[in-house]
Amino acid sequence: MPTTTPQAPRSLGFYQPAEWAPHDAVWLAWPSSAELWAEQLAPAQEAFTKLALALSAPDERLEVLVPDAAREAEARAALAGANARFHRAAFGDIWLRDTAPIFLVDDRGRLASVSFRFNGWGGKYVLEGDDRVSKHVAALAWGSPFSADWVLEGGSVDVDGEGTCLTTEECLLNPNRNPSLGRADVERGLGEALGAGHVLWLGRGLVNDHTDGHVDNLARFVAPGVVACMEPRAPDDPNREALEAVRRDLAAMRDARGRRLEVVTLPSPGRVLGPDGRVAAASSVNFYIGNRAVVVPTYGSPYDDEIVERLGALFPGRRALGVRADAILTGGGAFHCITQQQPRP
Numbered sequence: 001m002p003t004t005t006p007q008a009p010r011s012l013g014f015y016q017p018a019e020w021a022p023h024d025a026v027w028l029a030w031p032s033s034a035e036l037w038a039e040q041l042a043p044a045q046e047a048f049t050k051l052a053l054a055l056s057a058p059d060e061r062l063e064v065l066v067p068d069a070a071r072e073a074e075a076r077a078a079l080a081g082a083n084a085r086f087h088r089a090a091f092g093d094i095w096l097r098d099t100a101p102i103f104l105v106d107d108r109g110r111l112a113s114v115s116f117r118f119n120g121w122g123g124k125y126v127l128e129g130d131d132r133v134s135k136h137v138a139a140l141a142w143g144s145p146f147s148a149d150w151v152l153e154g155g156s157v158d159v160d161g162e163g164t165c166l167t168t169e170e171c172l173l174n175p176n177r178n179p180s181l182g183r184a185d186v187e188r189g190l191g192e193a194l195g196a197g198h199v200l201w202l203g204r205g206l207v208n209d210h211t212d213g214h215v216d217n218l219a220r221f222v223a224p225g226v227v228a229c230m231e232p233r234a235p236d237d238p239n240r241e242a243l244e245a246v247r248r249d250l251a252a253m254r255d256a257r258g259r260r261l262e263v264v265t266l267p268s269p270g271r272v273l274g275p276d277g278r279v280a281a282a283s284s285v286n287f288y289i290g291n292r293a294v295v296v297p298t299y300g301s302p303y304d305d306e307i308v309e310r311l312g313a314l315f316p317g318r319r320a321l322g323v324r325a326d327a328i329l330t331g332g333g334a335f336h337c338i339t340q341q342q343p344r345p
Contacts, residue, residue: 008192009146014104014112015195017343018161018221019289020315025342026055026290027137029065029094030075036093036127036331040275043327048094049078050323051335055290056082063140063342065089065096065133089136092127095333097216098153099133100340102194103141109345111143114193116152121211122176125332141342148193151177155214155337157190160221163256165196170204170213177212198256202246207238209281210332217283217333218246222314225259230284233303234270238279243268266310267303274330286325286334287311288341294318297325297334 009015028051031037031044056062062084066072072086091099098121101113115134120126138145156171171177172186181189183201191197205213219229227250232240250263272282284307287296294315298304304322312320325334 007146009104009112009114010192010195010197013106013108014110014144014146015106015163016102016104016159016161018159018224019341020223021161022344023060023291023341024344025061025063026288027063027065027096027100027340027342028052028338029091029096030071031094032067032071033093040327040330044331045074045078047323047325047327048338051288051295051338052079052084053082054293054295054321054323055288056084057290057292058083060291061085063087065091065137067091087140089133090129091133092130093331094338095331096133096137096340097155097333097337098211099130100154101134101138101145102154103143103340103342104195105343105345111141111343111345112146113138113141113143114146114148116148116193117150118153119151119177121153122174124210137340146193148189150181150189152189152193153211153214154340155211155216155333157194157196158215158220159194159196160224160255162224163196164198164200164221165190165194166200166202166215166219166221166227168202168205168213168215168218171211171215174212196256200253200255202249204242206242206281206283207279216336217281217286219250220285220287222264225255225257226262226264226314228264228266228285228311228314230268231265232268232270234268237268237270239268264314266307267301269299269301269303269307272299272301272329280329281332282329283334286336288335288339289315290318292318294320295335296320296322297328298322299326299329300324
């Protein structure tokens with residue numbers, strides 16, 4: 001059975017708010033490893049910079065991890081003029097959605113965080129420092145730190161802030177994460193740690209997704225009772241079957257308040273190939289919802305403009321901005337994967 005110490009956050013009134021709730025900050029890590037990124041390092045830094053500058057605002061601070069003085073100088077130069085703070089920290093790579101803590105709030109104006117165990121996405125990518133990022137970030141951020149003694153990555157869950165959690169069987173029931181936990185155990189753990197006691201299960205994720213089907217590549221809450229997912233448009237879309245199943249399953253689901261989900265669709269980017277010629281796990285829903293902007297990954301797909309326009313319509317009052325994510329995608333994800341929001345209590 002999953003455990004959270006010293007007490008479960010939910011028992012003290014804490015819960016994970018929806019991503020569209022106001023943030024104090026967003027946590028990021030500067031792309032730094034020439035060994036990991038090779039010729040994609042400079043393009044990844046360029047995409048990171050566009051994302052960060054779009055999110056930086058007086059009411060949303062950038063909290064940027066850097067490994068050393070040289071990389072800090074690079075990041076400071078790239079983000080000159082932004083509302084940013086820089087923190088020296090050891091980390092393997094930039095996927096803070098999965099390696100940083102998940103931040104929580106309560107109705108008394110308090111902030112907390114919960115750090116889960118991290119095992120390199122089921123042992124596939126074990127990088128020095130990644131398993132220490134969560135508690136380091138929790139110590140840097142003010143608030144009450146909690147620890148959960150089981151494996152969970154932040155990209156594997158999406159919440160509405162009202163008690164509902166969306167996830168996938170492929171990831172959270174995968175024996176490479178928590179082999180001794182069953183569905184009921186995971187649901188109990190999510191309720192205790194995130195305050196989301198009503199769990200909605202999708203099946204499998206995108207082709208060649210290194211994360212084993214993270215839900216932030218499949219479907220996202222965009223408002224209470226409203227979920228966005230992807231529809232395949234191109235005849236050769238490699239994820240047609242999986243995406244049609246996601247849409248069908250969501251349409252039959254109800255949230256924690258008993259509402260039948262309203263399902264809105266965005267075009268899938270279709271068949272996107274990586275530098276190695278293999279199908280990449282490109283997703284339209286791996287966007288980040290900032291206080292003033294929604295940053296949308298684009299891949300040179302014929303549907304890029306429509307995706308950005310439709311997302312903009314879902315978030316009135318925020319600017320929807322499409323940013324090419326090809327370079328970030330070579331590392332296995334997109335913009336939601338490299339961000340972790342710190343909500344405003």
